[in-house]
Amino acid sequence: MTASFMDLVDVTIVNIAIPSIQESTGASFSAVQWVTGGYALAFAIGLITGGRLGDIHGRKRLFLIGMGGFTLASALCGLAGGAEMLVAMRILQGGTAALMVPQVLSIIHATFPAEERGKVFGLFGAVVGLGAVTGPLIGALLTEWDLFGLGWRPIFLINLPVGVAGLLLGRVFIGESKAERALKLDLVGVVLASAALLMLIYPLTHGREAGWPLWGHLVMAGSVPVFALFVAYERVKERRDGSPLVELSLFRVRSFAAGIGVQLTFGVVSGIFFLVWTLYMQLGLGWSPLKAGATGIPFSIAISVAAGLSVQQLVPRFGRKVLQAGALVMGLGVLLYIGEAERYGTGIAPWQMALPLVVMGAGMGLIVAPITDSVLAEVPKEHAGSASGLINTVNQVGLALGLGLVSVAFFGAIPAAAPSVGDAFGAAFVHAMWWVLGVLAVVFLLMFALPARRSAGAGSVDGTGSVDGTGSVDGTGAAPGAADAASSERPSEPVLV
Template sequence: MTNPDPKRWLALAVILSAAFMDLLDVTIVNVAIPSIQSQMKAGYSAIQWITAGYALAFAVVLITGGRLGDIFGRKRLFMIGMTGFTIASALCGLAATPGMLIGARVFQGGMAALMVPQVMAIIHVTFPANERGKVMGMFGGIVGSAAVAGPIVGGLLVQWNLLGLHWRPIFLVNLPVGIFGLIVAFRVITESKAPHATKLDLPGVGLSVAGLFMLVFPLMQGRDLGWPLWGWLMMVAALPVLAGFVLYERRKGQRGASPLVELSLFRFRSFASGILTNLTFATTLGVFFLVWSLYMQLGLGWTPLHAGLTGIPFSIGVSAAAGMSVQFLVPKFGRKVVQFGVLLMGGGLVLYIEMAKHLDQGFTSIQMALPLLITGVGMGLVVAPIFDLILTDVPTRDAGSASGLLNTSQQLGQAFGIALTALVFFNMMGTNATKAVDDMKPTVTRQLVAAGVPAPQADQVYASFKQCAVDRAEEKDPSSLPASCPNPAHPDPHQSPAVGQILANQGVEAGRQTMINGYETTLWFVAGGQFLVFLLMFFLPKNVRAKDPNGTSGDVEDAGSGTGEPVFAH
């Protein structure tokens, strides 16, 4: 670029603010989930859809969003996406029911998928090659800042309860940022399109969206609906739909048309295995982040702000290790860095599990700092350089398409992870409640006897208490009261107030312990997933290989930072 755009740094400020807004929105919601659940009386499946709906819409529209920018102009699509994202944020903040909130979140994810791919594309066409390293460093700082700021800002907004709005300001805070960004973007961003723009592959879009929805929807709704036959049939039917999508895209590519997905990329073993690795890694993280927030707030009884501040060591670990891995470690040690990173993550999670098991509800934020820092450092060693390793055999001319597929696999992994939470976490609530209440039996019966209940009758009261606790844990709607539980509005006249208070207090304890037991079980699943990712990484190249001007790659011992020319999700 001979004459760089004189307004490029103002343009960068706008597009980075949009990227920050998107990343902040992802992290901020997890902290607010318990408040949303309480205020809206939302069931467990609704909780999943509030997070996964955004990720799924983002995933299925991401490649399409990038291609639309190539065809109709990146500035235009950026502004359309940012406008839609801002409107969706307002709809989220004003939602009156869980269904309305889920619909607004899906819309928000779709608009983010139009906006986010243009960020990297605009950087690519706006900044000369010698400035892109600095720009990508700034972008990395934005990612780290959002990771740190999201839980803290979310915790503050929920705890302050501004104007009695409870969790709603976490979405409404996007409005002034979005409006100001649109005004400035209109003036400072220069329009650009792909040199040889092609038509959008609408049948490909339809097949991919249908297949992915048919696969994920039954996973997320199955528990609430009692795992009906149609759900299993829908998941089975998703496979031929996705196979049809692959065949259609292959034939379209063979005809020389413009497919939505460039399937020729999968002839590179490093890329094909990298997609699976990235999908698996993102799936385990999707499970972890949702359950972690529920554990701290519903299991340990912490406030949203307390939970948000507790995550700071994790975020610092991610940010610090990400910079070190790209600049210093990967050029020397290559693939070993990301493999060590996933093992470090797994080790940090195992340490966390053991500490949680021994400390139980006495687990403090200070005690969590070490395992969270270790886990964060491990994640930082992976997330920064893994794209370069996966894309290293891909010709430079296909880097945009390949990056779009990788980003899509990452978003899909998060959606799958949240869906699998229903199987790994929520589906075991009854089992975990049974274990929790069985462990509490000596304490409960001792307190009942001390309150004047005869020993034989204390056993009967305990049995009723256990049935209520288990039924409540298995309820699809956590706010509903099972028939086996006493109604607080109509207390048993044959039961003394002291006994009622004992059962109420122990019921709260049982709910928290159920959540803690489920969290520990889920963490073993996540840690096991990290080991699987470690094995899949053996199929990645040992080192990042530099590309020559003709688009081919060759092994180089000194590959610099491994970043080279930025890779763009469009």
């Protein structure tokens, strides 16, 4: 949880300090883009490989290596003498995060029995919500306080004590786990997956800055055949030695395949909303970083409360309907926000945003906590790292897609003849929120593909389990204690797959 919080805060804390970084280092707009985009790019590309390395060499070992590297890279970011070094260290930081973060979910999956996992993932969901929203607030405070005259540097240096504490506690309390059968790192798969993700994410991240050139569209289109080549090679690799980078058989498990689709589209929602929201408050309304950061507190609290309720009380009773209710509640919050923004215009106050943010946060909390358990519920422990890396990668790809769509949903909607910057950004914000609402509708519909509930035995797989074509998991190819989920439901203990 410490590692997850540190990573999430680091992702969000930088945006709020961009003006200070630009002023201090004299960085160009392109360099500033790389400060944020370089991290995301290295993180997304390395996630699947990082997860697989944990399966092969030990999840605790890779977790500690990743956390140590992340802490060191954070220190180097804080000590960077110029924009070039800062960008390089941010890329290093993203790469080490890709070693650390996938182990979090796989260690949880391998450590806790199925009946306890829901509560743990509930805590994980609360940490996700807390980190995503408190990052800007912490960044605003550290930037405005200008501790010891260091300006923006404490936003990176704050990771040092947290990282050291995580390393010490991790060595003592985390147990080692790895795949029970010998696996090998699929180097060709690493190259193909990295190339395909780079071809997709790089133009999305920097296309708007470059004016959406033709090469960007061609590169994104070229990522499709590279992805297809990657899938074909993974099938060959599976038949040859059983050590592919991605276990394609996982996609035959209904809960995994459907959950991955939900993660991707929900990542698009997050990518659009959080960036547009920050731009709207700071550039459109002219709020200080601290005022903008503090406005997100109700959102953070609502996510944490709803995440705890969803996995501990609601999901065991209502299953998939809890996630669908979360999408509907979040959509209601978006509609309320649209109404408030149109009613008050540039005179809107933070307290007037509180109600829509609480409603949106409650909806998001109902989704982010149980969805992780939904995706990993039937994944064999020996493939937990690979599956965890896929979950995080898909989420990052969704975020990148959302950030790319911001150029259309937000910047493309800024009226040229608006009477003021505030009015222009306000109109663009409302336009982007309609996009968020549309993608949420897609998320809601995709959730119908999730199994309504799972059997009491589902998810209680061990390292000897395998995934067969029906999506059942255990050594014999059948769900433990049942022929299939539909015939083995126990109404007294319904749990979402």
